Amino acid sequence: MSKTFPSHFLWGGALAGCQAEGAWLEDGKTMTIPEVMKFGKVDHKVTRQMKITMETIAEAEADPDTVKYPKRRGIDFYHTYKQDLALLAGMGLKCFRYSFSWARVFPQGDQPEPNEKALAFYDDLIDTIRSYGMEPLMTISHFDFPIYLVKKYGGWSDRRLIDLYEKYCRVLMERYKGKVRYWVTFNEINMSLKAGPKTMGVVDQGQPNYEEMLFQALYHQFVAAARVTKMAHQIDPENKIGCMVAYFTTYPYTCKPEDSLAAQFDDRMKNLYFLDSLNGRPLPYYARAYFDQKGIHLQTSEAELEEIRQNPADFVGLSYYNSMVSAGDTSQLELTNGNVASAYKNPYLPANAWGWQIDPVGLRYTLNHLYDRYNKSLFILENSSGFMDTLEPDGTVHDPYRVDFLRAHIQAMMKAVTEDGVDVIGYTMWGPIDIISSSTSEMTKRYGFIYVDQDDYGNGSKKRYIKDSYYWYRDLIASNGANL
Numbered sequence: 045m046s047k048t049f050p051s052h053f054l055w056g057g058a059l060a061g062c063q064a065e066g067a068w069l070e071d072g073k074t075m076t077i078p079e080v081m082k083f084g085k086v087d088h089k090v091t092r093q094m095k096i097t098m099e100t101i102a103e104a105e106a107d108p109d110t111v112k113y114p115k116r117r118g119i120d121f122y123h124t125y126k127q128d129l130a131l132l133a134g135m136g137l138k139c140f141r142y143s144f145s146w147a148r149v150f151p152q153g154d155q156p157e158p159n160e161k162a163l164a165f166y167d168d169l170i171d172t173i174r175s176y177g178m179e180p181l182m183t184i185s186h187f188d189f190p191i192y193l194v195k196k197y198g199g200w201s202d203r204r205l206i207d208l209y210e211k212y213c214r215v216l217m218e219r220y221k222g223k224v225r226y227w228v229t230f231n232e233i234n235m236s237l238k239a240g241p242k243t244m245g246v247v248d249q250g251q252p253n254y255e256e257m258l259f260q261a262l263y264h265q266f267v268a269a270a271r272v273t274k275m276a277h278q279i280d281p282e283n284k285i286g287c288m289v290a291y292f293t294t295y296p297y298t299c300k301p302e303d304s305l306a307a308q309f310d311d312r313m314k315n316l317y318f319l320d321s322l323n324g325r326p327l328p329y330y331a332r333a334y335f336d337q338k339g340i341h342l343q344t345s346e347a348e349l350e351e352i353r354q355n356p357a358d359f360v361g362l363s364y365y366n367s368m369v370s371a372g373d374t375s376q377l378e379l380t381n382g383n384v385a386s387a388y389k390n391p392y393l394p395a396n397a398w399g400w401q402i403d404p405v406g407l408r409y410t411l412n413h414l415y416d417r418y419n420k421s422l423f424i425l426e427n428s429s430g431f432m433d434t435l436e437p438d439g440t441v442h443d444p445y446r447v448d449f450l451r452a453h454i455q456a457m458m459k460a461v462t463e464d465g466v467d468v469i470g471y472t473m474w475g476p477i478d479i480i481s482s483s484t485s486e487m488t489k490r491y492g493f494i495y496v497d498q499d500d501y502g503n504g505s506k507k508r509y510i511k512d513s514y515y516w517y518r519d520l521i522a523s524n525g526a527n528l
């Protein structure tokens with residue numbers, strides 16, 4: 045089947061406010077989980093995402109430092125967004141994915157009225173995005189859970205968060221009606237099992253039933269997503285609400301049947317449970333079996349389950365960075381890193397400097413797998429790989445490795461569309477301008493087409509420099525993918 049690539053394809057770039065904006069307490073905003081995350085190097089090795097506890101939160105609240113808490117300063121996008129968007133628009137982006145901050149809009153999370161200064165910032169940000177002909181795609185919650193809601197409610201483990209989130213969404217969807225048509229409810233909702241504080245504000249304080257708390261909090265998010273999807277369509281029938289997972293594509297390590305069984309289990313409980321729940325199929329049988337085995341009892345109601353069935357997402361969003369392997373017996377397998385989750389190494393694949401294995405074929409496999417299961421539009425909301433770039437004395441940055449990575453993955457995506465017949469509506473490459481890494485809070489791990497002269501400790505001119513890959517992506521978009 046050879047289909048032409050869709051002419052209206054949404055080529056773009058994606059950022060997260062909590063990794064770019066800085067201005068962590070400006071204009072009324074209150075503290076969020078990412079601003080508790082310290083940057084740390086031990087023996088020149090970056091320490092992975094630290095464990096967030098009520099103690100580390102209390103320590104961070106007492107410490108105004110913005111050097112060792114890099115997400116408090118980001119790349120100062122809160123003040124540089126006009127210049128940065130002008131540079132990004134120079135590539136001819138059709139779509140720009142960004143995120144709202146709950147702690148800006150409702151600093152206490154549950155106060156009666158929203159913070160008008162926050163809405164004024166987003167008014168101008170969204171108007172600026174649109175002024176360059178870019179479609180804004182806005183993530184409502186992107187790893188920046190408000191500390192206030194952690195302390196007062198225990199995050200999403202409290203059912204009252206459903207109403208608070210619905211109120212937050214109603215303010216945004218009514219304010220930006222007609223300006224924002226693409227929404228994502230929760231960034232990488234399946235990260236919640238790995239990073240409960242970051243995504244749901246559910247902090248492990250040694251509770252015996254912590255896993256059950258995470259699944260209960262997730263269930264509240266599924267209910268909230270269904271309600272907000274229904275509300276979005278009522279506010280503006282043009283709204284398209286996407287769900288999103290970080291796709292942990294996994295292969296059986298060998299053709300041993302036990303390895304295939306393990307890969308099936310991992311795919312279901314790391315990926316499909318979340319997407320099934322957000323696409324009209326709550327509590328699928330395989331999840332109920334898992335809960336029975338683990339003694340997990342969720343507080344649900346038939347009315348809520350019916351709301352979930354009746355309000356599936358309009359499109360399936362995914363981030364794709366790397367793939368992994370599963371095996372019945374993993375005792376002999378070598379571990380490597382992957383997006384937040386550690387992964388077992390695939391001997392057939394190279395990796396970047398952080399151990400994230402590079403697998404463009406896996407993207408084509410994943411797109412087919414998802415289209416086959418959900419039979420609705422897919423949107424690649426993040427794809428890229430971190431690299432160590434060098435700013436040359438003449439202000440250039442030569443990054444052929446970035447072009448190689450993106451070219452291979454875009455080729456795979458285009459084959460899924462034109463040869464396999466998968467319906468993909470957009471591709472927003474992750475991090476089109478260098479920002480703070482989510483998992484390690486470092487700057488050294490760069491993604492951008494635009495280099496930001498700032499090191500891990502915030503030192504540098506903060507000037508922006510165009511990398512070679514910027515011109516490649518510009519020409520790719522101008523040719524709608526022909527100039528790969």
Ligand code: BGP
Nearest residue numbers: 060232383430480481482483484
């Ligand atoms: C995803 C997040 C993004 C981004 C990406 C890259 O999990 O949605 O916010 O950070 O990971 O990961 P990192 O920044 O850790 O390299």
